[in-house]
Amino acid sequence: MKPEADQILMFSGLKLAAEYAPQIPTQYGQGMAQVVAALMFMSAQEYDRAADIRASENVDMRALFKLLAPQIADADLRRDLEAAAASREESLRISSLNASNEHLRKILIRLHAHLDETGADTRPVWDVLKAMAARRTLTLPG
Amino acid sequence: MSDDNLIERLETYLSNVMGIPDLEVANLSRIPGGASRETYRFRARYNRSGAEIERGLILRRDQTTSLIETERATEFRAYRAFHALGLPVPEPIALEEGSEILDRPFFVMEEIENCQVGSILSPDPYGPLREKIGRQFFANLGRIARADVDEVGLGDLEGERDPAKCWLHEVDRWEKVIDEDEREPQPIARAALRWLRRNPPPPAPKISVVHGDYRTGNFLYDTDGNMRAILDWEMAHLGNPLEDLGWAIDPLWSHGDPSRPAGTIPREEALSIWQKESGIKLDTAALAWWEIFASLKGLAIWISAAREYADGRNTDPVNAFSGWYCLAFHNKILADRLGGA
Numbered sequence: 001m002k003p004e005a006d007q008i009l010m011f012s013g014l015k016l017a018a019e020y021a022p023q024i025p026t027q028y029g030q031g032m033a034q035v036v037a038a039l040m041f042m043s044a045q046e047y048d049r050a051a052d053i054r055a056s057e058n059v060d061m062r063a064l065f066k067l068l069a070p071q072i073a074d075a076d077l078r079r080d081l082e083a084a085a086a087s088r089e090e091s092l093r094i095s096s097l098n099a100s101n102e103h104l105r106k107i108l109i110r111l112h113a114h115l116d117e118t119g120a121d122t123r124p125v126w127d128v129l130k131a132m133a134a135r136r137t138l139t140l141p142g
Numbered sequence: 143m144s145d146d147n148l149i150e151r152l153e154t155y156l157s158n159v160m161g162i163p164d165l166e167v168a169n170l171s172r173i174p175g176g177a178s179r180e181t182y183r184f185r186a187r188y189n190r191s192g193a194e195i196e197r198g199l200i201l202r203r204d205q206t207t208s209l210i211e212t213e214r215a216t217e218f219r220a221y222r223a224f225h226a227l228g229l230p231v232p233e234p235i236a237l238e239e240g241s242e243i244l245d246r247p248f249f250v251m252e253e254i255e256n257c258q259v260g261s262i263l264s265p266d267p268y269g270p271l272r273e274k275i276g277r278q279f280f281a282n283l284g285r286i287a288r289a290d291v292d293e294v295g296l297g298d299l300e301g302e303r304d305p306a307k308c309w310l311h312e313v314d315r316w317e318k319v320i321d322e323d324e325r326e327p328q329p330i331a332r333a334a335l336r337w338l339r340r341n342p343p344p345p346a347p348k349i350s351v352v353h354g355d356y357r358t359g360n361f362l363y364d365t366d367g368n369m370r371a372i373l374d375w376e377m378a379h380l381g382n383p384l385e386d387l388g389w390a391i392d393p394l395w396s397h398g399d400p401s402r403p404a405g406t407i408p409r410e411e412a413l414s415i416w417q418k419e420s421g422i423k424l425d426t427a428a429l430a431w432w433e434i435f436a437s438l439k440g441l442a443i444w445i446s447a448a449r450e451y452a453d454g455r456n457t458d459p460v461n462a463f464s465g466w467y468c469l470a471f472h473n474k475i476l477a478d479r480l481g482g483a
Contacts, residue, residue, distance in 0.1 A: 026171050026172065026173075027171070027173050027174070028171065028172040028173050028174055031173075031174035032174070032458075032459055032460075034263070035459040035460055035463055036459050038263060038463060038467075039459055039462055039463060039466075042463075042466060042467060098326075101326075102326050102327055105326070105327035105328075105329050106327045108327075108329045109327055109329045109332050109333075112329060112332070112333055112336075113332070113336060116333075116336050116340070123481075123482075125333075126477070126480070126481030126482065127481070129329060129330055129333065129477045129481055130477045130478060130481045132329075132330075132473075132477070133330060133470070133473040133474040133476075133477040133478070134474060134477075136470045136473065136474075137470050137471065137474050138466070138467050138470055138471075140263060140467070
Protein backbone atom coordinates (compact mmCIF):
# COMPACT_ATOMS: atom_id res chain seq x y z
CA MET A 1 0.00 0.00 0.00
CA LYS A 2 1.32 3.41 -0.90
CA PRO A 3 1.35 5.46 1.22
CA GLU A 4 2.32 2.98 3.92
CA ALA A 5 0.89 3.33 7.41
CA ASP A 6 4.17 4.60 8.85
CA GLN A 7 4.26 7.48 6.38
CA ILE A 8 0.66 8.35 7.17
CA LEU A 9 1.38 8.31 10.90
CA MET A 10 4.51 10.43 10.50
CA PHE A 11 2.95 13.08 8.28
CA SER A 12 -0.21 13.19 10.39
CA GLY A 13 1.85 13.56 13.55
CA LEU A 14 3.79 16.44 12.02
CA LYS A 15 0.55 18.14 10.98
CA LEU A 16 -0.90 17.67 14.45
CA ALA A 17 2.19 18.98 16.22
CA ALA A 18 2.94 21.93 13.98
CA GLU A 19 -0.42 23.04 12.58
CA TYR A 20 -3.41 21.73 14.51
CA ALA A 21 -2.19 21.68 18.12
CA PRO A 22 -1.36 25.41 18.24
CA GLN A 23 -4.97 26.16 17.24
CA ILE A 24 -6.44 24.30 20.21
CA PRO A 25 -7.68 26.99 22.61
CA THR A 26 -6.53 25.51 25.93
CA GLN A 27 -3.02 24.84 27.22
CA TYR A 28 -4.13 21.40 28.36
CA GLY A 29 -5.46 20.51 24.91
CA GLN A 30 -2.31 21.76 23.21
CA GLY A 31 -0.09 19.80 25.58
CA MET A 32 -2.01 16.58 25.13
CA ALA A 33 -2.06 17.02 21.34
CA GLN A 34 1.74 17.26 21.38
CA VAL A 35 1.95 14.02 23.35
CA VAL A 36 -0.43 12.33 20.89
CA ALA A 37 1.79 13.57 18.03
CA ALA A 38 4.82 12.01 19.76
CA LEU A 39 2.89 8.74 20.05
CA MET A 40 2.18 8.90 16.33
CA PHE A 41 5.91 9.33 15.56
CA MET A 42 6.67 6.35 17.79
CA SER A 43 3.91 4.28 16.15
CA ALA A 44 5.35 5.14 12.73
CA GLN A 45 8.72 3.69 13.78
CA GLU A 46 7.05 0.63 15.26
CA TYR A 47 5.00 -0.13 12.16
CA ASP A 48 8.02 -1.12 10.12
CA ARG A 49 10.00 -2.89 12.83
CA ALA A 50 7.48 -4.47 15.19
CA ALA A 51 7.48 -7.97 13.69
CA ASP A 52 11.25 -7.93 13.17
CA ILE A 53 11.90 -6.93 16.79
CA ARG A 54 9.78 -9.71 18.18
CA ALA A 55 10.99 -12.36 15.74
CA SER A 56 14.65 -11.40 16.35
CA GLU A 57 14.22 -11.47 20.12
CA ASN A 58 12.59 -14.88 19.92
CA VAL A 59 15.39 -16.22 17.72
CA ASP A 60 18.01 -14.85 20.15
CA MET A 61 16.31 -16.34 23.20
CA ARG A 62 15.90 -19.75 21.60
CA ALA A 63 19.56 -19.76 20.57
CA LEU A 64 20.58 -18.80 24.11
CA PHE A 65 18.48 -21.57 25.61
CA LYS A 66 19.98 -24.10 23.22
CA LEU A 67 23.49 -22.92 24.13
CA LEU A 68 23.03 -22.98 27.90
CA ALA A 69 20.62 -25.87 28.46
CA PRO A 70 23.39 -28.53 28.61
CA GLN A 71 25.05 -26.60 31.47
CA ILE A 72 21.93 -26.43 33.65
CA ALA A 73 21.72 -28.98 36.45
CA ASP A 74 18.13 -28.14 37.41
CA ALA A 75 16.18 -30.78 35.50
CA ASP A 76 12.90 -28.82 35.25
CA LEU A 77 14.64 -25.73 33.97
CA ARG A 78 16.77 -27.68 31.52
CA ARG A 79 13.70 -29.43 30.10
CA ASP A 80 11.87 -26.12 29.67
CA LEU A 81 14.92 -24.57 28.02
CA GLU A 82 15.18 -27.44 25.56
CA ALA A 83 11.47 -27.31 24.74
CA ALA A 84 11.55 -23.54 24.25
CA ALA A 85 14.68 -23.77 22.11
CA ALA A 86 12.88 -26.22 19.82
CA SER A 87 9.68 -24.16 19.57
CA ARG A 88 8.74 -22.24 16.43
CA GLU A 89 6.51 -19.30 15.55
CA GLU A 90 2.93 -20.22 14.70
CA SER A 91 2.28 -17.01 12.80
CA LEU A 92 3.86 -13.65 12.03
CA ARG A 93 0.93 -11.73 13.50
CA ILE A 94 2.10 -9.40 16.27
CA SER A 95 -0.30 -11.02 18.73
CA SER A 96 1.19 -14.45 18.00
CA LEU A 97 4.79 -13.21 18.15
CA ASN A 98 3.97 -11.48 21.45
CA ALA A 99 2.58 -14.69 22.91
CA SER A 100 5.80 -16.54 22.01
CA ASN A 101 7.89 -13.63 23.25
CA GLU A 102 6.20 -13.56 26.63
CA HIS A 103 6.60 -17.31 27.06
CA LEU A 104 10.28 -17.11 26.17
CA ARG A 105 10.83 -14.08 28.46
CA LYS A 106 9.43 -16.01 31.42
CA ILE A 107 11.95 -18.78 30.80
CA LEU A 108 14.72 -16.21 30.28
CA ILE A 109 13.98 -14.72 33.71
CA ARG A 110 14.13 -18.18 35.31
CA LEU A 111 17.41 -18.94 33.52
CA HIS A 112 19.00 -15.62 34.52
CA ALA A 113 17.93 -16.00 38.15
CA HIS A 114 19.34 -19.54 38.19
CA LEU A 115 22.68 -18.35 36.80
CA ASP A 116 22.76 -15.51 39.35
CA GLU A 117 22.08 -17.95 42.20
CA THR A 118 24.75 -20.42 41.09
CA GLY A 119 27.35 -17.77 40.33
CA ALA A 120 27.61 -18.86 36.70
CA ASP A 121 28.62 -16.61 33.83
CA THR A 122 25.67 -14.36 32.93
CA ARG A 123 27.32 -12.51 30.05
CA PRO A 124 25.50 -14.48 27.32
CA VAL A 125 22.18 -13.55 28.94
CA TRP A 126 23.17 -9.90 29.21
CA ASP A 127 24.22 -9.89 25.57
CA VAL A 128 20.70 -10.97 24.62
CA LEU A 129 19.11 -8.45 27.01
CA LYS A 130 21.25 -5.61 25.68
CA ALA A 131 20.28 -6.47 22.12
CA MET A 132 16.61 -6.62 23.09
CA ALA A 133 16.76 -3.24 24.82
CA ALA A 134 18.64 -1.64 21.93
CA ARG A 135 16.13 -2.87 19.34
CA ARG A 136 13.19 -1.43 21.26
CA THR A 137 14.67 2.03 21.84
CA LEU A 138 12.63 4.78 20.24
CA THR A 139 13.79 8.02 18.67
CA LEU A 140 11.78 11.21 18.94
CA PRO A 141 12.00 13.94 16.30
CA GLY A 142 14.44 16.64 17.41
CA MET B 143 -22.32 14.87 39.70
CA SER B 144 -20.74 16.39 36.60
CA ASP B 145 -18.07 19.08 36.41
CA ASP B 146 -20.66 21.56 35.05
CA ASN B 147 -20.90 23.45 38.30
CA LEU B 148 -17.29 22.99 39.34
CA ILE B 149 -16.80 26.74 39.54
CA GLU B 150 -19.77 27.26 41.84
CA ARG B 151 -18.75 24.44 44.13
CA LEU B 152 -15.18 25.71 44.26
CA GLU B 153 -16.41 29.22 45.05
CA THR B 154 -18.56 27.97 47.91
CA TYR B 155 -15.73 25.87 49.31
CA LEU B 156 -13.05 28.54 49.11
CA SER B 157 -15.40 31.20 50.49
CA ASN B 158 -15.86 29.01 53.55
CA VAL B 159 -12.27 27.89 54.13
CA MET B 160 -10.75 31.30 53.38
CA GLY B 161 -13.47 33.18 55.27
CA ILE B 162 -14.24 35.42 52.28
CA PRO B 163 -18.00 35.55 51.53
CA ASP B 164 -17.78 37.34 48.17
CA LEU B 165 -15.01 35.19 46.62
CA GLU B 166 -15.48 34.55 42.91
CA VAL B 167 -13.78 31.89 40.79
CA ALA B 168 -13.08 32.76 37.17
CA ASN B 169 -11.16 31.43 34.15
CA LEU B 170 -11.06 27.84 35.39
CA SER B 171 -9.14 25.76 32.85
CA ARG B 172 -7.37 22.44 32.94
CA ILE B 173 -3.61 22.43 32.40
CA PRO B 174 -1.08 19.58 32.00
CA GLY B 175 0.07 18.44 35.43
CA GLY B 176 0.97 14.79 35.60
CA ALA B 177 -1.03 11.62 35.38
CA SER B 178 -1.94 11.17 39.04
CA ARG B 179 -3.89 14.42 39.59
CA GLU B 180 -6.09 16.62 37.43
CA THR B 181 -4.63 20.11 37.51
CA TYR B 182 -6.63 23.31 36.93
CA ARG B 183 -5.65 26.97 36.95
CA PHE B 184 -8.15 29.65 38.00
CA ARG B 185 -8.45 33.20 39.28
CA ALA B 186 -9.90 33.93 42.72
CA ARG B 187 -11.37 37.44 43.01
CA TYR B 188 -12.44 38.96 46.29
CA ASN B 189 -12.60 42.14 48.29
CA ARG B 190 -10.50 42.51 51.39
CA SER B 191 -10.41 45.70 53.49
CA GLY B 192 -11.86 47.61 50.59
CA ALA B 193 -9.24 46.42 48.13
CA GLU B 194 -10.11 44.34 45.06
CA ILE B 195 -7.83 41.33 45.03
CA GLU B 196 -7.28 38.85 42.20
CA ARG B 197 -5.10 35.84 42.80
CA GLY B 198 -4.03 32.96 40.60
CA LEU B 199 -4.63 29.58 42.20
CA ILE B 200 -4.16 25.94 41.24
CA LEU B 201 -6.57 23.10 41.92
CA ARG B 202 -5.09 19.59 42.09
CA ARG B 203 -7.83 16.97 42.14
CA ASP B 204 -7.41 13.19 42.29
CA GLN B 205 -7.99 11.31 39.07
CA THR B 206 -10.73 8.71 38.98
CA THR B 207 -7.78 6.30 38.71
CA SER B 208 -4.19 7.05 39.62
CA LEU B 209 -0.90 5.86 38.16
CA ILE B 210 0.84 5.39 41.49
CA GLU B 211 -1.36 5.62 44.56
CA THR B 212 -0.23 8.74 46.32
CA GLU B 213 -1.53 10.62 49.31
CA ARG B 214 -2.62 14.15 48.51
CA ALA B 215 -2.19 14.94 52.22
CA THR B 216 1.49 14.03 51.92
CA GLU B 217 1.87 16.31 48.92
CA PHE B 218 0.05 19.15 50.66
CA ARG B 219 2.11 18.81 53.84
CA ALA B 220 5.34 18.76 51.85
CA TYR B 221 4.34 21.97 50.05
CA ARG B 222 3.58 23.57 53.41
CA ALA B 223 6.83 22.44 55.04
CA PHE B 224 9.18 23.51 52.26
CA HIS B 225 7.29 26.72 51.47
CA ALA B 226 7.79 27.68 55.11
CA LEU B 227 11.47 26.78 54.83
CA GLY B 228 11.91 29.32 52.04
CA LEU B 229 12.40 26.97 49.10
CA PRO B 230 10.71 27.91 45.83
CA VAL B 231 7.50 26.04 46.55
CA PRO B 232 3.93 27.31 45.99
CA GLU B 233 1.98 28.31 49.09
CA PRO B 234 -0.62 25.63 49.88
CA ILE B 235 -4.08 27.08 50.55
CA ALA B 236 -6.55 24.31 51.39
CA LEU B 237 -6.74 20.52 51.54
CA GLU B 238 -9.96 18.54 51.22
CA GLU B 239 -9.65 14.79 51.67
CA GLY B 240 -13.34 13.96 51.28
CA SER B 241 -15.28 13.52 48.04
CA GLU B 242 -18.33 15.58 49.01
CA ILE B 243 -17.13 18.91 47.68
CA LEU B 244 -15.65 18.17 44.23
CA ASP B 245 -16.44 14.44 43.89
CA ARG B 246 -12.84 13.51 44.63
CA PRO B 247 -10.17 14.67 47.13
CA PHE B 248 -8.25 17.79 46.14
CA PHE B 249 -6.11 20.63 47.32
CA VAL B 250 -5.66 24.24 46.29
CA MET B 251 -2.38 26.11 46.15
CA GLU B 252 -0.89 29.34 44.88
CA GLU B 253 -0.24 29.63 41.15
CA ILE B 254 3.29 30.67 40.31
CA GLU B 255 2.62 32.88 37.31
CA ASN B 256 4.57 33.76 34.17
CA CYS B 257 6.69 30.63 34.30
CA GLN B 258 7.34 27.64 32.12
CA VAL B 259 8.26 24.01 32.55
CA GLY B 260 10.98 22.10 30.70
CA SER B 261 9.65 19.25 28.58
CA ILE B 262 11.59 16.01 28.28
CA LEU B 263 10.48 16.03 24.62
CA SER B 264 12.60 19.12 24.04
CA PRO B 265 16.29 18.60 23.13
CA ASP B 266 17.27 21.91 24.78
CA PRO B 267 14.47 23.26 26.97
CA TYR B 268 16.50 25.88 28.83
CA GLY B 269 18.74 27.30 26.09
CA PRO B 270 21.17 29.92 27.43
CA LEU B 271 19.56 29.69 30.89
CA ARG B 272 20.61 26.08 31.45
CA GLU B 273 23.63 26.76 33.66
CA LYS B 274 21.82 29.26 35.87
CA ILE B 275 18.85 26.90 36.19
CA GLY B 276 21.08 23.89 36.82
CA ARG B 277 22.91 25.54 39.71
CA GLN B 278 19.61 26.35 41.40
CA PHE B 279 18.20 22.93 40.59
CA PHE B 280 20.99 21.08 42.40
CA ALA B 281 21.29 23.66 45.19
CA ASN B 282 17.59 23.33 46.00
CA LEU B 283 17.84 19.55 45.97
CA GLY B 284 20.72 19.86 48.42
CA ARG B 285 18.57 22.10 50.64
CA ILE B 286 15.82 19.49 50.69
CA ALA B 287 18.39 16.87 51.70
CA ARG B 288 19.75 19.15 54.43
CA ALA B 289 16.35 19.80 56.05
CA ASP B 290 15.79 18.04 59.37
CA VAL B 291 12.73 15.85 58.88
CA ASP B 292 11.37 16.50 62.39
CA GLU B 293 12.05 20.22 62.37
CA VAL B 294 10.09 20.66 59.14
CA GLY B 295 7.23 18.62 60.58
CA LEU B 296 7.53 15.67 58.23
CA GLY B 297 9.08 13.12 60.56
CA ASP B 298 6.00 10.92 60.29
CA LEU B 299 6.01 10.60 56.50
CA GLU B 300 5.93 7.12 55.03
CA GLY B 301 9.36 5.56 54.71
CA GLU B 302 12.10 3.79 56.62
CA ARG B 303 13.99 5.74 59.30
CA ASP B 304 16.72 3.16 59.81
CA PRO B 305 19.63 4.40 57.63
CA ALA B 306 20.76 0.83 57.04
CA LYS B 307 17.37 -0.34 55.84
CA CYS B 308 15.87 2.45 53.78
CA TRP B 309 17.33 1.06 50.54
CA LEU B 310 15.55 -2.24 51.16
CA HIS B 311 12.29 -0.49 51.94
CA GLU B 312 12.41 1.24 48.55
CA VAL B 313 13.41 -1.89 46.62
CA ASP B 314 10.52 -3.77 48.27
CA ARG B 315 8.15 -0.91 47.48
CA TRP B 316 8.93 -0.83 43.77
CA GLU B 317 9.20 -4.60 43.35
CA LYS B 318 5.65 -4.80 44.69
CA VAL B 319 4.53 -2.28 42.07
CA ILE B 320 6.14 -4.36 39.31
CA ASP B 321 4.63 -7.58 40.70
CA GLU B 322 1.17 -6.03 40.70
CA ASP B 323 1.27 -4.11 37.43
CA GLU B 324 3.44 -5.91 34.85
CA ARG B 325 1.40 -7.14 31.88
CA GLU B 326 4.34 -8.87 30.25
CA PRO B 327 7.49 -10.43 31.72
CA GLN B 328 10.22 -7.85 32.36
CA PRO B 329 13.59 -9.65 32.36
CA ILE B 330 15.72 -6.50 32.74
CA ALA B 331 13.69 -5.18 35.67
CA ARG B 332 13.88 -8.58 37.35
CA ALA B 333 17.65 -8.76 36.81
CA ALA B 334 18.04 -5.24 38.23
CA LEU B 335 16.03 -6.15 41.31
CA ARG B 336 18.27 -9.15 41.96
CA TRP B 337 21.39 -7.02 41.44
CA LEU B 338 20.17 -4.34 43.84
CA ARG B 339 19.49 -6.94 46.53
CA ARG B 340 22.84 -8.71 46.00
CA ASN B 341 24.82 -5.45 46.16
CA PRO B 342 23.30 -3.37 48.97
CA PRO B 343 24.51 0.21 49.33
CA PRO B 344 26.12 1.56 52.50
CA PRO B 345 23.78 3.04 55.14
CA ALA B 346 22.25 6.40 54.35
CA PRO B 347 24.33 9.38 55.48
CA LYS B 348 21.14 10.66 57.10
CA ILE B 349 17.40 10.27 56.77
CA SER B 350 15.91 13.10 54.72
CA VAL B 351 12.66 14.02 53.11
CA VAL B 352 12.93 12.47 49.65
CA HIS B 353 10.92 14.48 47.13
CA GLY B 354 10.45 11.30 45.11
CA ASP B 355 10.18 12.85 41.63
CA TYR B 356 12.69 15.73 41.53
CA ARG B 357 13.48 16.18 37.84
CA THR B 358 13.10 18.10 34.63
CA GLY B 359 9.40 18.75 34.11
CA ASN B 360 8.61 19.07 37.80
CA PHE B 361 9.78 22.63 38.39
CA LEU B 362 8.88 26.05 37.02
CA TYR B 363 11.31 28.73 35.92
CA ASP B 364 10.89 32.26 34.61
CA THR B 365 12.36 34.03 31.61
CA ASP B 366 15.30 35.25 33.70
CA GLY B 367 16.23 31.67 34.58
CA ASN B 368 15.00 31.84 38.16
CA MET B 369 13.71 28.55 39.51
CA ARG B 370 10.35 29.60 40.93
CA ALA B 371 8.54 26.45 42.01
CA ILE B 372 9.35 22.85 42.88
CA LEU B 373 6.21 20.84 42.11
CA ASP B 374 4.76 17.33 42.35
CA TRP B 375 5.65 16.30 45.89
CA GLU B 376 3.13 13.48 45.76
CA MET B 377 5.73 10.73 46.17
CA ALA B 378 7.51 12.44 49.09
CA HIS B 379 8.71 10.05 51.76
CA LEU B 380 11.52 9.53 54.25
CA GLY B 381 14.68 7.89 53.06
CA ASN B 382 18.20 8.25 51.74
CA PRO B 383 18.79 11.67 50.13
CA LEU B 384 20.88 9.94 47.46
CA GLU B 385 17.62 8.50 46.14
CA ASP B 386 16.56 11.96 44.96
CA LEU B 387 20.03 12.75 43.62
CA GLY B 388 20.17 9.51 41.63
CA TRP B 389 16.74 10.24 40.16
CA ALA B 390 17.58 13.86 39.33
CA ILE B 391 20.71 12.87 37.37
CA ASP B 392 19.10 9.92 35.59
CA PRO B 393 19.82 9.99 31.84
CA LEU B 394 16.10 10.09 31.01
CA TRP B 395 16.02 13.69 32.19
CA SER B 396 19.29 14.76 30.55
CA HIS B 397 17.84 15.72 27.15
CA GLY B 398 20.27 13.49 25.27
CA ASP B 399 23.48 14.58 27.05
CA PRO B 400 24.11 12.46 30.17
CA SER B 401 27.25 14.50 30.94
CA ARG B 402 24.89 17.38 31.79
CA PRO B 403 22.28 15.96 34.19
CA ALA B 404 18.83 17.50 33.90
CA GLY B 405 20.09 19.09 30.66
CA THR B 406 21.86 21.77 32.66
CA ILE B 407 25.38 21.81 34.13
CA PRO B 408 28.26 19.29 34.03
CA ARG B 409 27.80 16.33 36.35
CA GLU B 410 30.77 17.12 38.60
CA GLU B 411 29.58 20.67 39.14
CA ALA B 412 26.06 19.42 39.91
CA LEU B 413 27.34 16.95 42.49
CA SER B 414 29.63 19.57 44.02
CA ILE B 415 26.77 22.03 44.45
CA TRP B 416 24.58 19.32 45.97
CA GLN B 417 27.30 18.37 48.45
CA LYS B 418 27.84 21.97 49.52
CA GLU B 419 24.14 22.70 50.02
CA SER B 420 23.24 19.37 51.62
CA GLY B 421 26.25 19.24 53.92
CA ILE B 422 26.61 15.59 52.93
CA LYS B 423 29.90 14.17 51.71
CA LEU B 424 29.08 12.19 48.62
CA ASP B 425 29.93 8.49 48.50
CA THR B 426 30.29 7.86 44.77
CA ALA B 427 29.88 4.09 45.11
CA ALA B 428 26.65 4.63 47.02
CA LEU B 429 25.47 7.09 44.38
CA ALA B 430 26.19 4.51 41.67
CA TRP B 431 23.85 2.09 43.47
CA TRP B 432 21.14 4.76 43.71
CA GLU B 433 21.53 5.53 40.01
CA ILE B 434 20.77 1.89 39.21
CA PHE B 435 17.88 2.07 41.64
CA ALA B 436 16.58 5.24 39.94
CA SER B 437 16.33 3.49 36.59
CA LEU B 438 14.61 0.50 38.22
CA LYS B 439 12.18 2.82 40.00
CA GLY B 440 11.54 4.44 36.63
CA LEU B 441 10.77 1.04 35.12
CA ALA B 442 8.27 0.34 37.89
CA ILE B 443 6.49 3.64 37.28
CA TRP B 444 6.43 3.12 33.51
CA ILE B 445 5.18 -0.45 33.92
CA SER B 446 2.32 0.96 35.99
CA ALA B 447 1.61 3.58 33.36
CA ALA B 448 1.54 0.94 30.64
CA ARG B 449 -0.84 -1.17 32.72
CA GLU B 450 -3.23 1.74 33.33
CA TYR B 451 -3.34 2.52 29.63
CA ALA B 452 -3.48 -1.03 28.30
CA ASP B 453 -6.27 -1.96 30.70
CA GLY B 454 -8.20 1.14 29.60
CA ARG B 455 -8.44 2.51 33.14
CA ASN B 456 -6.59 5.73 32.35
CA THR B 457 -6.09 6.44 28.64
CA ASP B 458 -4.25 9.72 29.22
CA PRO B 459 -1.71 9.74 26.35
CA VAL B 460 1.02 10.53 28.90
CA ASN B 461 0.54 7.02 30.25
CA ALA B 462 1.04 5.56 26.76
CA PHE B 463 4.17 7.66 26.27
CA SER B 464 5.59 6.70 29.68
CA GLY B 465 4.70 3.06 29.30
CA TRP B 466 6.38 2.86 25.93
CA TYR B 467 9.14 5.45 25.37
CA CYS B 468 10.29 5.77 28.98
CA LEU B 469 10.10 2.02 29.59
CA ALA B 470 12.24 1.32 26.52
CA PHE B 471 14.68 4.06 27.58
CA HIS B 472 15.24 2.70 31.09
CA ASN B 473 15.48 -0.88 29.88
CA LYS B 474 18.36 0.25 27.65
CA ILE B 475 20.06 2.18 30.46
CA LEU B 476 19.86 -0.73 32.88
CA ALA B 477 20.92 -3.35 30.33
CA ASP B 478 23.98 -1.30 29.39
CA ARG B 479 24.92 -0.46 32.98
CA LEU B 480 24.45 -3.91 34.46
CA GLY B 481 25.45 -5.93 31.41
CA GLY B 482 28.44 -3.80 30.43
CA ALA B 483 28.02 -1.38 27.57
